[in-house]
Each structure stands twice: as C-alpha cells, then as structure tokens.
Amino acid sequence: MFSKTCEYAIRALIFIAEKSVNGRRVGIKEIAEGIESPEYFIAKILQDLSRRQMVKSIKGPNGGFFHDAETLNKSLADIVRATDGDKVFSGCGLGLRQCSETRPCPIHNDFKIIRKNIQEMLEHAKIGTFSKDLAKKLTFLKN
Amino acid sequence: MFSKTCEYAIRALIFIAEKSVNGRRVGIKEIAEGIESPEYFIAKILQDLSRRQMVKSIKGPNGGFFHDAETLNKSLADIVRATDGDKVFSGCGLGLRQCSETRPCPIHNDFKIIRKNIQEMLEHAKIGTFSKDLAKKLTFLKN
DNA sequence: CAAATAAAAGATATTCTTGTCTTTTATTAG
DNA sequence: CTAATAAAAGACAAGAATATCTTTTATTTG
Numbered sequence: 537m538f539s540k541t542c543e544y545a546i547r548a549l550i551f552i553a554e555k556s557v558n559g560r561r562v563g564i565k566e567i568a569e570g571i572e573s574p575e576y577f578i579a580k581i582l583q584d585l586s587r588r589q590m591v592k593s594i595k596g597p598n599g600g601f602f603h604d605a606e607t608l609n610k611s612l613a614d615i616v617r618a619t620d621g622d623k624v625f626s627g628c629g630l631g632l633r634q635c636s637e638t639r640p641c642p643i644h645n646d647f648k649i650i651r652k653n654i655q656e657m658l659e660h661a662k663i664g665t666f667s668k669d670l671a672k673k674l675t676f677l678k679n
Numbered sequence: 680m681f682s683k684t685c686e687y688a689i690r691a692l693i694f695i696a697e698k699s700v701n702g703r704r705v706g707i708k709e710i711a712e713g714i715e716s717p718e719y720f721i722a723k724i725l726q727d728l729s730r731r732q733m734v735k736s737i738k739g740p741n742g743g744f745f746h747d748a749e750t751l752n753k754s755l756a757d758i759v760r761a762t763d764g765d766k767v768f769s770g771c772g773l774g775l776r777q778c779s780e781t782r783p784c785p786i787h788n789d790f791k792i793i794r795k796n797i798q799e800m801l802e803h804a805k806i807g808t809f810s811k812d813l814a815k816k817l818t819f820l821k822n
Numbered sequence: 823c824a825a826a827t828a829a830a831a832g833a834t835a836t837t838c839t840t841g842t843c844t845t846t847t848a849t850t851a852g
Numbered sequence: 853c854t855a856a857t858a859a860a861a862g863a864c865a866a867g868a869a870t871a872t873c874t875t876t877t878a879t880t881t882g
Contacts, residue, residue, distance in 0.1 A: 537680060537767070540870065543774035550785055563828070576872050583830060596879025597827045612786070624680070631686035634822040642693055642809040642818045643755070646800045653796060657789045666785040675785045679777040683840060706858070719842050726860060739849025740857045 542619040545581050546612055547571040547677045549591055552601050553608060554667040561593075561600030572678035581619070588618050608664035616658060625655045685762040688724050689755055690714040690820045692734055695744050696751060697810040704736075704743030715821035724762070731761050751807035759801060768798045 538546075551570045555562045564582070568575035582601055586593045590610055593601045616624055628635030629647040637644075669675040681689075694713045698705045707725070711718035725744055729736045733753055736744045759767055771778030772790040780787075812818040 537770075537772060538774075540774065543772075547773055561828095565828095574871055577870065579829075580831095580871090586829085593829065594879075595827085595829045595877070597881065599828050599879070601829085627680075629680060629686075630690055630820075631681075631683065632819070632822055635819075639819055640817075641820065642812065643800075643804065644818070646804070650793070650797055650800065654793055657786075657793065661786065661789070669785065675783055675787070676775070676778075677773070677784065679775055704858095717841055720840065722859075723841090723861095729859085736859065737849075738847070738857085738859045740851065742849065742858050744859085 538616060538624070539620050541581055542616055544571065544573045544578050545585060545590075545615050545619050547573070548578055548582060548601075549585070549603075549607075549610075549615060549663050550666045550670070551677050552591060553603050553663050554670045556600075556602035559602075561598060561602045563600045567601065570677065585615075585618060590615060590618050603663065608662070610663050611659050612661040612663070613655060613658035615663075625651055681759060681767070682763050684724055685759055687714065687716045687721050688728060688733075688758050688762050690716070691721055691725060691744075692728070692746075692750075692753075692758060692806050693809045693813070694820050695734060696746050696806050697813045699743075699745035702745075704741060704745045706743045710744065713820065728758075728761060733758060733761050746806065751805070753806050754802050755804040755806070756798060756801035758806075768794055 548567050548571055551567055552562050555566070555570070564575060564579045567573075567582070568578050571578070582591060582593070585591050586601070589607065591601050591607050592604055593599070613625075628641055629643050630641045632641050635641045635644055666675065670677065691710050691714055694710055695705050698709070698713070707718060707722045710716075710725070711721050714721070725734060725736070728734050729744070732750065734744050734750050735747055736742070756768075771784055772786050773784045775784050778784045778787055809818065813820065
C-alpha cells in the first residue's frame with residue numbers, strides 16, 4: 537500500500553508526537569530505536585519531512601525533532617502525499633495513466649470507492665491523536 | 680497498491696478472456712499490444728501465471744494463451760495472491776511484521792476494514808465477467 | 823571563543839523491481 | 853520428417869527503492 541519510506545515516516549512522526557512533550561526534542565537515534573527503522577534511512581526521511589514542514593527540527597545540543605501545534609494537526613494523508621505523492625488517492629488500480637470517468641478501466645468504479653475510504657480515513661487521522669493509546673501500550677510502533 | 684507485475688497480470692488475463700473465444704488462442708504480441716505492456720515482461724508474467732494455473736497456454740503454431748471454465752472463474756484476488764502474495768490482504772499498513780489484534784499498530788482497526796473491503800471486492804470480481812463491457816468499449820485496458 | 827552536539831547535505835552502496843535478449847522445447851502443418 | 857511457429861526457460865541489464873557512510877552546518881554550553 538505505502539512505500540517503506542512512507543511507513544517509516546508515519547511511524548516516526550507519531551513517535552515524535554508521543555515523545556516530544558513540553559519542549560523536549562527527540563534525536564534520530566531514539567527515533568530509529570523507537571520505531572525499529574534503519575537509523576540513516578529515517579534520518580534522510582525526516583530531513584525531507586522537515587523541509588516540507590511536516591515536523592520541526594533544531595540542530596545542536598538539545599536539538600532534535602519535535603512538533604508544534606501546526607505539525608501535530610497534520611494528517612496521515614499529508615504524510616502519504618509528502619512521501620508517496622497522491623497516486624494512492626488518485627491512481628488507477630490497474631496502472632493506467634488515463635483511467636477516468638469517461639475512459640474507465642474495468643475496476644474503476646470499485647476502486648473509486650476504496651480509494652475514497654482510504655483517503656477519508658487518512659485525512660481524518662491527525663498525528664497528534666495517537667499518543668494516548670501509545671502511552672498506555674494499547675498500540676505499538678515496532679515489533 | 681499493486682506491483683507493476685500484478686497490474687499487467689490482471690490486464691492480461693482480462694484481455695485474454697475477452698479475446699480467446701471458442702477455442703481461439705491469443706499470442707504474446709497481441710496481448711502486449713492490447714494492454715500496452717512491455718512484450719518480454721508480460722511474457723515472463725504469463726509464463727508464471729500459466730505454471731500457477733491462472734491461465735492456460737499451448738506452444739507451437741496456433742498456440743497461445745487462453746482460458747477454460749476453471750481459469751475464467753478465477754478472481755482478481757487470486758491473481759493478486761499469485762503475483763504479490765497476500766500482503767495486500769493481511770499486511771500491516773505501517774509495515775509491522777507482528778501487527779495483530781493483540782499487538783496492533785495505531786491504524787490497525789481502520790486498516791482492517793479497508794483491507795476487508797479490498798479483498799471482498801477482488802474476490803468477487805471474476806476474470807470472465809469483464810468481457811462484455813470491454814467489447815462494448817465501456818471499459819479499457821490501455822491508455 | 824572552543825569544543826561538543828545533532829541535524830543537513832552530499833555521495834555511495836545494495837537490493838528489488840522492472841524490462842530485455844537469447845536459447846530451448848513443444849507443437850503443428852506441409 | 854522438416855520447417856515454421858510460439859511459449860518456456862535462462863541469463864542479463866536498467867532503474868528505482870532502500871540503506872549506509874562521510875562531510876558540513878547550525879547551535880549550545882562551558
């Protein structure tokens with residue numbers, strides 16, 4: 537469904553949301569450990585997400601990644617768009633570039649519904665809303 | 680959502696279903712042209728699908744690919760499983776190997792529903808059911 | 823200011839997917 | 853039986869995604 541980059545991105549931003557409370561910043565090592573991802577790889581991903589304003593970062597001692605009110609309110613759909621583009625939301629299930637209402641592939645209508653469900657779910661899910669369950673260990677970000 | 684291999688596979692098997700009527704066999708070139716796929720690539724894919732009994736094939740003059748009653752009745756879900764395995768139906772949205780009811784990722788429950796919708800849709804869609812709309816040019820397999 | 827810290831940036835390596843070409847095998851028609 | 857046909861099989865190539873390492877820049881603390 538999503539690329540590895542996107543999976544790590546979502547996990548990392550949710551992790552940061554839980555760990556970065558009252559001004560605390562989270563370092564790459566802690567993030568990589570916390571979501572069980574390759575350290576250098578998630579570093580690259582966060583670099584990019586930071587440029588795209590999906591997360592905040594500060595260099596130097598006591599630096600690291602964190603969220604503010606704005607980034608906390610970003611949705612998983614925003615993360616998916618930032619990493620994988622919008623093909624998940626608008627691409628054809630059979631890979632046709634021109635699939636549309638007027639020139640549909642055989643499963644166009646079924647996929648339209650499914651894609652809509654996926655998008656609604658992801659638009660509705662805000663980064664900041666997962667911290668409680670994580671803290672209570674009702675949900676998990678690594679194996 | 681699906682790999683290129685899977686997209687081509689679905690398009691090819693649907694194409695063969697439409698073209699291979701009363702005993703006629705469809706050749707690789709015609710298939711590649713008909714679904715706008717790389718010729719050698721779809722050849723490899725069909726080779727594999729043939730081994731897996733998702734389509735029938737015969738070598739030599741007048742040979743080619745075709746369906747019988749059994750393969751016509753295979754579902755798109757069968758094709759997806761044959762090419763991409765079952766990660767589409769059972770994998771974790773965030774890539775966790777161990778995501779489960781007892782150790783769910785943060786979006787486990789939402790994804791369970793979506794995956795179920797996708798699977799039901801694909802299980803219900805049989806290869807043989809798309810020919811009429813294709814013939815009427817109501818649906819398309821290439822750009 | 824100097825040293826330490828941590829992310830940013832740039833370069834490189836590895837693996838997997840996708841795509842291509844060549845040789846072999848099975849089948850048919852003459 | 854021979855030649856032609858078409859898929860099967862095997863080998864190889866290109867590209868994209870994933871992963872790693874090194875150098876640079878910004879920031880903080882002493």
